């Protein structure tokens with residue numbers, strides 16, 4: 145029987161958070177820095193270095209696009225050279241494209257899957273060799289990956305796929321003592337949701353038992369404890385104000 149590993153969580157963990165330029169990813173990076181860990185923020189723009197600088201000396205920013213295989217290789221080599229490894233990988237970068245089946249384009253489908261599903265797969269593949277036993281992957285899912293929302297084929301399919309990837313890799317990477325879990329935000333105030341009409345927002349909030357949208361900091365807090373939960377892998381943690389109970 146496998147023994148529970150001695151608590152391998154280092155005093156200062158090294159995080160890599162994708163999609164950390166704003167929204168939920170930025171809140172996750174800020175919280176980890178605030179609590180004393182080191183964080184590498186990843187986003188597509190070169191401004192990510194300035195965003196990181198604002199979080200203090202525990203943060204660095206590396207520009208990379210999760211849809212580009214060569215960026216992942218460069219990122220892994222860069223972070224390996226700087227820090228020697230990563231203890232927490234948060235696959236948070238995400239893209240939403242809506243449209244009913246007769247409306248969305250092949251490009252919408254491909255771009256969404258490339259960012260939300262192939263991106264995390266490539267990140268994990270590139271970074272697992274740098275992750276010591278006791279490390280954690282946190283994938284950021286979506287309620288739409290578990291329930292049918294009309295007009296959300298691209299996004300829903302990408303996040304459902306990410307759930308499948310989470311389960312398979314939880315089983316596969318357990319032998320390396322790397323845990324893989326999914327945190328599922330409900331309806332959160334970020335740029336991604338800022339273009340939703342007031343009417344549509346109200347309709348969603350009406351379905352949320354807690355009767356409000358979530359804040360990025362509330363999702364960050366859950367990612368923090370999921371990353372540190374030593375006997376949790378393959379789990380899905382909803383942080384959605386109860387939305388899933390009401391669908």
Ligand SMILES: NC(=O)c1ccc[n+]([C@@H]2O[C@H](COP(=O)([O-])OP(=O)(O)OC[C@H]3O[C@@H](n4cnc5c(N)ncnc54)[C@H](OP(=O)(O)O)[C@@H]3O)[C@@H](O)[C@H]2O)c1
Nearest residue numbers: 163165166167168187188209210237238331332334335336
């Ligand atoms: N907001 C919600 O209600 C909600 C609900 C459920 C799940 N989620 C999930 O939560 C995650 C964060 O969403 P959010 O609401 O914070 O969205 P957001 O405000 O639109 O931020 C998205 C982040 O992803 C980055 N990004 C997008 N494409 C990228 C790529 N190809 N490579 C690298 N980075 C990329 C963006 O950075 P740059 O543009 O600077 O590259 C940005 O930092 C996503 O996975 C989303 O699906 C959000």
